[in-house]
Amino acid sequence: MRALVTGLSTYWGGRVAQALEQRSDVEVVVGVDTRDPRTPLERTEFVRTDSSHSILSRIVRATQVDTIVHTHLVVDSTRATSRTLHEINVIGTMNLLAAAGAPASPVRKVVLKSSGLVYGANKSDPYFFREDMSRTGPANTPVERSLLEVEGFVRDFADDNPHVDVSLLRFANVLGVDIDTPFTAALRRPVVPEILGFDPRLQFIHEDDVVDALMYSINNDIPGVYNVGADGNLPWSEVCAIVGKRRVALPFAFTNLAAEPARLLRLWDLPPEAMQLLRFGRTIDNTRYKHAGFRYSYTTATTIEAFAQALRLAGTIGDSSPSYRYQREVEDFFRHSPAVVRPD
Amino acid sequence: MADGPERAPERALEIAAATHPDVDLTEIDPGIGRDLVPLTRLAPEPAPESRRSDVDRWGRSEHFRALTRRAFDPIYKHWFRVEWEGFEHLPEEGGALLVANHAGAIPPDAPSIMHGIEKDLGRPVYGLAEHLFRTLPVVGTLWSRSGGVTAHPDNAYRLLHDEERLVLVFPEGTKGTGKLYTDRYRLRRFGRGGFVEIAMRAGVPVIPIAVMGAEETMPILFKSPRLAKLLNIPYFPITANMLAFGPAGLVAYLPAKFRIRVLPPVFFDVAPNQERYSRSRVMEESERIRRMVQDALYDMLRRRRSVWFG
Numbered sequence: 001m002r003a004l005v006t007g008l009s010t011y012w013g014g015r016v017a018q019a020l021e022q023r024s025d026v027e028v029v030v031g032v033d034t035r036d037p038r039t040p041l042e043r044t045e046f047v048r049t050d051s052s053h054s055i056l057s058r059i060v061r062a063t064q065v066d067t068i069v070h071t072h073l074v075v076d077s078t079r080a081t082s083r084t085l086h087e088i089n090v091i092g093t094m095n096l097l098a099a100a101g102a103p104a105s106p107v108r109k110v111v112l113k114s115s116g117l118v119y120g121a122n123k124s125d126p127y128f129f130r131e132d133m134s135r136t137g138p139a140n141t142p143v144e145r146s147l148l149e150v151e152g153f154v155r156d157f158a159d160d161n162p163h164v165d166v167s168l169l170r171f172a173n174v175l176g177v178d179i180d181t182p183f184t185a186a187l188r189r190p191v192v193p194e195i196l197g198f199d200p201r202l203q204f205i206h207e208d209d210v211v212d213a214l215m216y217s218i219n220n221d222i223p224g225v226y227n228v229g230a231d232g233n234l235p236w237s238e239v240c241a242i243v244g245k246r247r248v249a250l251p252f253a254f255t256n257l258a259a260e261p262a263r264l265l266r267l268w269d270l271p272p273e274a275m276q277l278l279r280f281g282r283t284i285d286n287t288r289y290k291h292a293g294f295r296y297s298y299t300t301a302t303t304i305e306a307f308a309q310a311l312r313l314a315g316t317i318g319d320s321s322p323s324y325r326y327q328r329e330v331e332d333f334f335r336h337s338p339a340v341v342r343p344d
Numbered sequence: 345m346a347d348g349p350e351r352a353p354e355r356a357l358e359i360a361a362a363t364h365p366d367v368d369l370t371e372i373d374p375g376i377g378r379d380l381v382p383l384t385r386l387a388p389e390p391a392p393e394s395r396r397s398d399v400d401r402w403g404r405s406e407h408f409r410a411l412t413r414r415a416f417d418p419i420y421k422h423w424f425r426v427e428w429e430g431f432e433h434l435p436e437e438g439g440a441l442l443v444a445n446h447a448g449a450i451p452p453d454a455p456s457i458m459h460g461i462e463k464d465l466g467r468p469v470y471g472l473a474e475h476l477f478r479t480l481p482v483v484g485t486l487w488s489r490s491g492g493v494t495a496h497p498d499n500a501y502r503l504l505h506d507e508e509r510l511v512l513v514f515p516e517g518t519k520g521t522g523k524l525y526t527d528r529y530r531l532r533r534f535g536r537g538g539f540v541e542i543a544m545r546a547g548v549p550v551i552p553i554a555v556m557g558a559e560e561t562m563p564i565l566f567k568s569p570r571l572a573k574l575l576n577i578p579y580f581p582i583t584a585n586m587l588a589f590g591p592a593g594l595v596a597y598l599p600a601k602f603r604i605r606v607l608p609p610v611f612f613d614v615a616p617n618q619e620r621y622s623r624s625r626v627m628e629e630s631e632r633i634r635r636m637v638q639d640a641l642y643d644m645l646r647r648r649r650s651v652w653f654g
Contacts, residue, residue: 124475126498127402133498197481201403206390233401241396252481280478283401302390309391 002028002106003218004065006096007072008046011179012113014039015211016069020218030063032056033072036326043335046326051092057099060107067109068100069218073150075115075143075171076181077271082142089146090153097157100164109165111217112154113210116172116229116284118147121200121276128285131170131225141273158223167217172229172284173277175303176207177310186268188311192240193259193268193278196249200281201233206298206306213294222292227284232300236278242301243308255279402470402503403488409468412490413459420459423599424452424557427654430606433551434465439504440609441543442469442512444553445531445637446520449581452597453558457512457604458491470503472513476578497542504546505616515539515630522579525563529556529645531638537630540612544626547616549609552633554640557602560651601654605640 003020007013008031020029021042029044031037037046045063049055051072060068074080074088093112100107119129122137139145151168158166173183183204186192205213205228213228240247250258255275262268270278286296298306334340399405420426434440444457458469472495477487493499495513503509514520519532543550564581571580585593610633614621648654 123478124494124496126496127494128498128502130498195481197483197485199485201399201401234395235397235399235403238395238397238399242394298390299393301393301395305391305394 001026001067002063002065003030003067003069004060004063005029005031005044005069005071006051006092007033007070008044009033009035009037010071011038011207012071012210012214013037013069014041015207016071016214016218017041017044019211019215020044020069028063028065030059030065032059038324038326040324041331045335046331051088051095053095053098056095057102060099060102060105064106066106067218068096068107068111069214070096070110070112071214073113073115073147075117075147077141077143077273078182078269085142086146089143090149093150093153097153101157101161107164109167109218109221110154110157111167111214112150112169113214114147114151114168114170116170116203116227116282117144117273118151118170119282119284120144121273121280121282123280125280125282127201128283129227130285131227131288141271143271144273165221165223167223168225169213169217169228169289170225170284171210171213172203172205172227172282174207174210175204175307177307177314179207182268182270182274184307186270187240187243187245187307189267190245191248191267192243192245193250193262193270194236194240194247195255195275195278196252198252198279199235199237200278201235201283202239202277202281202300203229203233203283204239204300204303204307205230205296206303209296209298209303212297213289216292216294220293224288224292226289226292227286228289228294229284229286230296230298230300230303231286233281233283234300234304236281239304242304243311252279399489402491402493402499404468404470404491404493405489406468408486408489409462409491412455413462416455416459417463419597420456423597424456424561424602425654426456426460426602426604428460428464428604428606430608431464433606433608434461434510435549435551435609436465436467437508439508439546439548440510441500441504441539441546441548441550442510442553443539443550443633443637444512444514444555445529445558445641446514446516447523447528447555447558448521448562448597449564449583449585450562450595451514451521451558452561453555454512454514456558456602457553457555460604461510467510469510469512472500472511474517474578497538500539500542501546504542504548513539515634518578522564522567522581524567525559525565525584528559528563529641531634531641534630534634537626540626540629540633541621544612544614544621545616545618549611550629550633551609552607552637552640554605554607554637554644555602556604556641556644556648557600557651560600561597563598600651601648603644603648603654605644607636607640610636 005013005017017029017031020026031044032047032049034050074085120135120137124136154168398407454471461469470491470493473492475494477484478494503511515534516532563584566582568580585596589596
């Protein structure tokens with residue numbers, strides 16, 4: 001297998017590349033991103049580039065990759081302006097799929113990391129979203145709109161290229177100490193917001209399960225759309241209780257306005273789509289991916305428990321993850337210098 | 345997986361013993377060890393699930409249910425003096441869709457039916473209602489904890505088919521509760537027959553239930569469409585209770601005698617899990633069930649001597 005990982009410098013891109021490196025039947029791992037990788041990698045070839053079509057199609061042709069893992073989709077709208085969001089999600093995916101679908105393209109498998117955000121969170125939602133259900137309310141936020149547009153491209157691509165296995169994974173909210181999402185950031189604070197009178201049921205997924213789920217689609221030929229979220233759901237009040245945080249109620253009307261001071265004070269930065277979750281909650285039905293053979297290591301409750309434990313540990317000993325700084329010369333030396341003895 | 349470096353079987357067994365302490369390795373043929381690939385990541389064992397509440401995945405809490413049961417029981421026993429007929433028609437196990445008539449400005453029929461069945465049959469009942477509840481702060485949460493579920497076809501199907509629960513639905517919806525006192529006991533349209541389709545798809549029977557008494561607990565004398573529109577609610581009633589008790593009339597029920605008659609289950613002779621069902625058949629069944637409830641109500645009303653004493 002020859003694999004291309006987009007978003008190599010994101011948490012997920014780095015983790016997937018590390019997992020791919022471990023596999024002896026993966027000959028080549030190529031990673032692209034606009035920034036330097038933040039995870040130590042052994043044999044992944046890093047190309048710093050933006051996701052313009054001409055460069056991507058040259059990379060695909062030159063490296064003859066047969067598998068593309070597209071982790072570079074921004075689902076946390078606090079990280080990017082709506083313009084960059086559009087640029088990365090919509091334009092980036094369009095260019096990537098165009099490169100993968102070029103005539104005589106060697107690509108036979110595409111795995112994408114989408115999000116449960118495409119379902120939204122509305123009052124008339126079903127309690128458990130299946131893959132074939134669509135959202136019940138309009139997509140009001142840029143991130144939701146961009147992800148819906150991306151999924152449209154993916155559908156078209158899969159229709160036009162029946163010889164390519166396309167797996168689209170929609171993930172629930174991730175909870176883990178190594179990853180920053182609006183929810184993990186809020187749960188690290190001494191007080192956590194809630195909307196007065198609302199106690200929605202939320203579903204989470206452990207970061208290891210996310211990587212395992214992506215790898216499962218890479219390792220197996222299971223094209224299709226899959227929801228990936230841990231079993232069960234918990235009321236937000238209970239999530240906060242397990243993590244051991246006090247809740248502060250925001251008014252149920254003009255909620256986003258009322259949350260603005262906390263945003264300015266950098267206390268919490270919960271985007272509108274997260275506020276919507278704090279009102280109505282969302283659970284996605286994970287049975288389809290289970291029927292495809294995937295096994296979760298964590299349930300929603302144990303995911304939260306693991307997060308709480310890791311937070312307690314970090315509260316005692318501080319940040320224990322080793323820091324890593326990418327240096328091109330060093331990496332090139334270890335990969336390509338004739339002086340390095342490489343076991344075959 | 346392609347061939348990795350040769351591994352001695354003993355090494356593989358060592359790894360297996362370390363990663364799977366619960367497996368008895370003495371029975372494993374050492375030759376099998378050749379196929380074992382060492383784990384690249386030894387994830388910390390997830391902690392066992394420890395919950396702080398008993399809220400299930402539908403939002404229902406048995407603990408909260410017990411509290412509301414205790415609060416509602418005196419009202420059920422001494423205020424409404426609920427009496428059941430045909431209780432034996434309720435199944436001890438398996439999914440069933442309970443279909444009842446709906447009445448009263450703030451309908452007391454749903455809690456009465458749920459309370460009686462949970463108390464005497466010992467099975468939880470999930471009550472389907474408008475998604476309006478989900479948008480109400482505090483009330484919506486309490487409603488959900490006490491077993492209310494948004495009336496979405498997929499929710500109903502999961503409860504009936506996958507979990508084999510008892511599900512209570514009022515096909516008249518707000519058309520039933522919002523009708524004037526002069527229209528009492530005249531059933532409204534049974535929606536578009538969606539409840540029949542769900543029961544067919546889930547392969548469960550419909551159990552029609554006729555409730556007598558709810559109409560007189562909070563009769564609507566007038567309605568203000570303008571206020572309803574302003575407040576964005578289905579109807580704004582002026583009830584007899586308000587005229588009698590003033591502001592307390594918003595929540596105070598009149599002590600009408602309740603009689604609840606459970607009718608024999610209706611089975612549909614169709615295959616479950618179909619994409620769609622014949623519209624004419626669905627409407628026919630829906631109309632038949634509506635007729636059954638309506639006839640039962642007329643029969644009960646014929647026997648009733650007093651609104652307050654039954």
